[in-house]
Amino acid sequence: MTEAAAVSAVRILIVDDHVVVRAGLRALLEGEPGFDVIDETGDGEKAVLLADRHRPDVVLMDLRLTNGDAAADADMGGIAATRRITAAVPGVNVVVLTSYGTRGDVVRAMEAGARGYVLKAGPPEELFRAVRAAAAGGMGLAPEATAHLVGGTMGTGPVLSERELEVIGLLARGHSNRAIATTLHLAEATVKTHLVRIYRKLGTENRAGTVSEAVRRGLLEIGG
Known part of the structure; x- marks a missing residue:
């Protein structure tokens, strides 16, 4: 990557509690021009710390993040992390990534400050579009969400x-x-x-x- 390309690339932090999913997302995003995956984690608390440390353009957040705690509310893991990041780290945009697609999920994600919502089963182009839209300060929702x-x-x-x-x-x-x-x-x-x-x-x-x-x-x- 040239110096100019590196400067203009969208910097992304991946947050998902499945190692294989993170690996797949990293490979997918790094294969797309204009994207730079700067770090990854499967833990919500660490995601907040990494977002503050790296100040990425976009945090790709698993909605059903459990933080490794079997007793945790799987619905709230990613939402809580999204809310904390958007409240505490100005300029960082969150795109929620999930296997589920209910209206309630979208509402909770938007209320937490997310700038995008993408289904894991969707085509890569939807993910790319949502990430770019969020990085530019816009909103990116998958077609299923609309x-x-x-x-x-x-x-x-x-x-x-x-x-x-x-x-x-x-x-x-x-x-x-x-x-x-x-x-x-x-x-x-x-x-x-x-x-x-x-x-x-x-x-x-x-x-x-x-x-x-x-x-x-x-x-x-x-x-x-």
Whole structure:
């Protein structure tokens, strides 16, 4: 790797309590141009320390992290580690990686501060896209996390049109305005108009915040 490439590479910390999974992720990520795996661990407490020490661009976090404690709540291991990292280490973005895909998992991950959610069974391109989106300050969700869009909010709140929900779904998958326009066969100006309306309805100011708020409100829902 050249010096220039090393400077621009996305620096990644892998956190997963399965050694074989970590090895596979490292090989996969290091084989993709622009990625640099700087360290790995299977322990949540150590993950927080390593994140603070290395200040990676992205922490790839196993959702069901158990920290090696058989009595630990497997649901909360990765969530707790994510919450601590995002609260204590500014500038470090967490992408959750899991074998599961429930709406509750996504909501907990987003509320803990995660900037992405990827299923382990998904294609490598989804992982790469989510990591790049998070490193750039955006939000990267796997297609499974946006496959089922519901037509209203949880409880009371603004009602979004079907087209606006489609736009949010594509935002969550990391699409640019141009890509959204192409997918939905719209002009880019029309996409921008939809975004302005969506921001106003949800009370958000940017793309990442909009996706996070949409997940919180139940506008984006995981498929079974």
